[in-house]
Amino acid sequence: xxxxxxxxxxxxxxxxxxxxxxxxxxxxxxxxxxxxxxxxxxxxxxxxxxxxxxxxxxxxxxxxxxxxxxxxxxxxxxxxxxxxxxxxxxxxxxxxxxxxxxxxxxxxxxxxxxxxxxx
Numbered sequence: 001x002x003x004x005x006x007x008x009x010x011x012x013x014x015x016x017x018x019x020x021x022x023x024x025x026x027x028x029x030x031x032x033x034x035x036x037x038x039x040x041x042x043x044x045x046x047x048x049x050x051x052x053x054x055x056x057x058x059x060x061x062x063x064x065x066x067x068x069x070x071x072x073x074x075x076x077x078x079x080x081x082x083x084x085x086x087x088x089x090x091x092x093x094x095x096x097x098x099x100x101x102x103x104x105x106x107x108x109x110x111x112x113x114x115x116x117x118x119x
């Protein structure tokens with residue numbers, strides 16, 4: 001969508017999702033590259049990672065919390081990351097990261113089964 005040079009937007013809604021992503025020029029006052037840890041839930045982290053890599057995106061290796069937590073504190077503390085997917089392959093516990101062309105940080109999070117009460 002475009003409305004001149006001051007506004008350009010890309011609006012994505014994954015198939016079957018109730019959530020959307022909107023980004024572009026004139027959408028936010030945030031400076032390009034200032035956003036970190038935007039989260040994309042995927043059902044197969046290896047397939048999603050390979051899809052991005054096949055399109056030229058530099059994606060990290062898959063990682064998980066060395067302490068086994070699902071809390072997420074290890075996301076910012078890279079020293080608390082362990083290589084590879086979660087050893088128990090729990091939903092919400094395996095990640096990979098990448099940056100978009102503006103330098104914003106994104107996380108892929110493998111979500112194979114939703115926690116109770118989440119749709």
